[in-house]
Amino acid sequence: METPVLGLELRCPHLFNTNSRPSSSSLSIPSVSLRIITAATATSSTVVESPATVTEPSRSKRHSKSYLTRKSAISEVERSSDFLSSLQRLGGGLKVQDLNVILRNFGIAGRLQDLIQLFDWMQQHGKISVSTYSSCIKFVGAKNVSKALEIYQSIPDESTKINVFICNSILSCLVKNGKLDSSIKLFDQMKRDGLKPDVVTYNTLLAGFIKVKNGYTKAMELVGELPHNGIQMDSVMYGTVLAICASNGRCEEAEGFIQQMKVEGHSTNIYHYSALLNSYSWKGDYKKADELMNEMKSVGLVPNKVMMTTLLKVYIKGGLFDRSRELLAELESAGYAENEMPYCMLMDGLSKVGKLEEARSIFEDMKAKGVKSDGFANSIMISALCRSKHFEEAKQLAMDSETTYEKCDLVMLNTMLCAYCRAGEMESVMRMMKKMDEQAVSPDYNTFHILIKYFIKEKLHLLAYQTMLDMHSKGHRLEEDLCSSLIYHLGKIRSHSEAFTIYNILRYSKRTICRDLHEKILHTLIQGKLLKDAYVVVKDNAKMISQPTLKRFGRAFMISGNINLVNDVLKVLHGSGHKIDQVQFEIAISRYISQPDKKELLLQLLQWMPGQGYVVDSSTRNFILKNSHLFGRLLIAEILSKHHITSRTTVKYRSEPKFRSK
């Protein structure tokens, strides 16, 4: 929080007193279950926490001797180079809350290993409380979620496992590590086990939805549960909900929540205004943003760095670049532009509307001023250069970035990778991939997309294929255009079954795909003689395939498809509304005649035809008669007479030019 303005602090003290809590969350102290003090032996009377803590002794009284002894023991343990042995020596005289103080201090100092050792010691000696679990999970979870979960799962006592503080702590750790889904699942389990969630529990989970795409609806489901649990929204929760609205572009809903919180008597603070302002950035609604800034100032709130930066975002999105530059100058003189963020926003906004030169000038200006950068600005500029097709320059800047910044995140790696791919710098592409591997950065959707596009461009189609399989196995959705392009190229290099694999991944990812793709894969499969696969495609999508393609498939199948499926294929083609031509019948029949053991199939076909308005032509008829001894002369004569009757009573099917299979 920025330094408060004195007048305002007097008016709204709760805004500035970080220790004050709204009444709804001033919780009663949970009584520490004696059951969790596992080794409740001789020391059990000393381990139950008393409300007075070592850190906040009553100032009106002189410190007791015991307090002073404990206090010096605490600092001795904390400062000891071998803290475990000090603990062995002094720990017996320390209360649980004293040990908790040490534990938290270890956490703050980042001494995670010591913290875990202390936690183990406390467990072994039965000096453990709800606060111990809660703090331990918080600090461990910040670095190591699975260890935190392990600690949570190891809690022996069922009622402790549903203690609201401990539950909030582990849920928060999951949310902060981007594991919102797991956190919701665990929350549901906790409720089934008897957890009574409070306002903090809900707020913790809600905060997870801020950065989630389309998180608004799910967040509102959670908000809908509140009355059922007798929980009222507090000022903090309004802040969270407003942030969710803002990140989903729901400015009207945000306005509604601000209204609602005012009606309920909550005062609005800088967080609420910031979130509402951010919701205006979606559409770049600078008019509403200006009105909001005025309203905020009129209630005595002074815009802070975040607020000003958010306002800049609104102006940029609204295309007010002159005002954006003025505001950036204001940020500079207020000391709010000491890092690259506002410059990045402006550069990105300019480049996205095609003002590359103006973006470049901000970039150079920023560098000239010596603004602290972690590489974001370079990354944005690389994207900007790629967007304007200045690939050589983008590549150069990417190389500069690699030498200047040791640490880069996935987005920066992707940006550089993209620049190298566009510039056709194979060696650098490989170097980036190696770098990702070394830094244990797992590729995301964009990484795969960039690489596949590049491999296709470089005609490394099988590599592109492998990368696409990899992408699919990592759970990323495949983009249809890219798949379509790869399918085309795989077909061209006669990798027909690979093409079909990609088609199937797309087909079975539960969505409608472009109808051209069925046609495209069908041609590939026919060419690769994968006729059984082609049959599956036709069976499922016949209505979306053109008549000439169906015909091509039909003929190909008649010539070399599995003979046992010939009749099925003809039925499917006919059932789709396709008119089967004489040539297909001719080929099918001559295949049957050459394989007399398939005589049942021939008879079935001949019997089926008249009912659908098909008859054999005279040359086929003669051919059959000539071989009728193989099938039973009488039966053949009987069936062919039906064909004869049909041909006289129905419009005769126009015969195609003769086509003999060979």
Add this chain to the structure above:
DNA sequence: TTAGGGTTAG
């Protein structure tokens, strides 16, 4: 005596 909120690249 422990848990919760806002801004940036793609």
